[in-house]
Amino acid sequence: MIIRAMFLGFLLWLGVAAAFRFGGQYFFLPDESLRMVTFLSAPVIGAVLGFILLKVLGEAAGDEGEASIGLTLPVLLLNGFLTHEFPNAFPNLDPTLDATFGAWSLLFGGSILFMGLWTTKLAPQDERI
Numbered sequence: 001m002i003i004r005a006m007f008l009g010f011l012l013w014l015g016v017a018a019a020f021r022f023g024g025q026y027f028f029l030p031d032e033s034l035r036m037v038t039f040l041s042a043p044v045i046g047a048v049l050g051f052i053l054l055k056v057l058g059e060a061a062g063d064e065g066e067a068s069i070g071l072t073l074p075v076l077l078l079n080g081f082l083t084h085e086f087p088n089a090f091p092n093l094d095p096t097l098d099a100t101f102g103a104w105s106l107l108f109g110g111s112i113l114f115m116g117l118w119t120t121k122l123a124p125q126d127e128r129i
Helices: 002-026 032-057 064-084 095-118
Strands: none
Touching: 002 032, 002 064, 032 064, 032 095, 064 095
């Protein structure tokens, strides 16, 4: 289960990285007022993609949280590398947007994790405080 989720997470990272590499200049705009809209889009996009990908994985009830960890781990680890190498990885973007990309990727990954934990169906004996 975790290996399938991590493989799908790697494919998710690859898709996101390719989207920013080839079309990021239409998403990450250097204008300050639009930057907040971009920043706030991360939790929405991450939650929607997380919900869809967790349904695609079809994990057993109670395993959604673990699957979301598998989905998010490659995204967070590899986006750390992309943030460090931002000018080389994304020559089509303004180099000063590296911090915006880093924050966006953390919010994106965190929202996938949140969606996995939120959709986890625990057995009654697991819900003790």
